[in-house]
Amino acid sequence: NAGVTQTPKFRILKIGQSMTLQCTQDMNHNYMYWYRQDPGMGLKLIYYSVGAGITDKGEVPNGYNVSRSTTEDFPLRLELAAPSQTSVYFCASRLAGGFYEQYFGPGTRLTVT
């Protein structure tokens, strides 16, 4: 099993550009999450999904969009990149039920200049 995979690993964007961060999991997990991690700030939830076709906002959704057309994939879209979106982005997934153990991908380091 590959677990949770994310692409790209690194990306530099210019202000105003758009991009999609890809996330795929092969564990048949229902729930998927997008977080951003800034130095000294822990992980902040951007969006989450409890199943295909269902998404909801987290703590910091502004400037981002998501879709969940399949169980496996949960892409994160940045429409008009801003320097404030410079961060490390993590995708995670978990099974429904249980005690919310989440499995994380390796992250995407994004710089907006």
Next chain:
Amino acid sequence: TQLLEQSPQFLSIQEGENLTVYCNSSSVFSSLQWYRQEPGEGPVLLVTVVTGGEVKKLKRLTFQFGDARKDSSLHITAAQPGDTGLYLCAGAEDYKLSFGAGTTVTVRA
């Protein structure tokens, strides 16, 4: 969003010493998790504690959940350089986790 505070923010110790990291909140959680994150990687789950007063041991790591399920601690005995990393606590609410800012632990050889 429920706030989790971790202390200390940074901890640097010599190999063989003991250390304790704390995670505190004013809110009650149904469960609390501890993750460890190494540079350039995603967090990896260490343990989940569910019952107030629960103590779990993983080799040299001991995790405790407060009686009121608002706080937790992680104690490492005889720390090794391999224990170096960012330790994150996370409280469960609904379908989501709220993370603390983390404690960066450095164990010097």
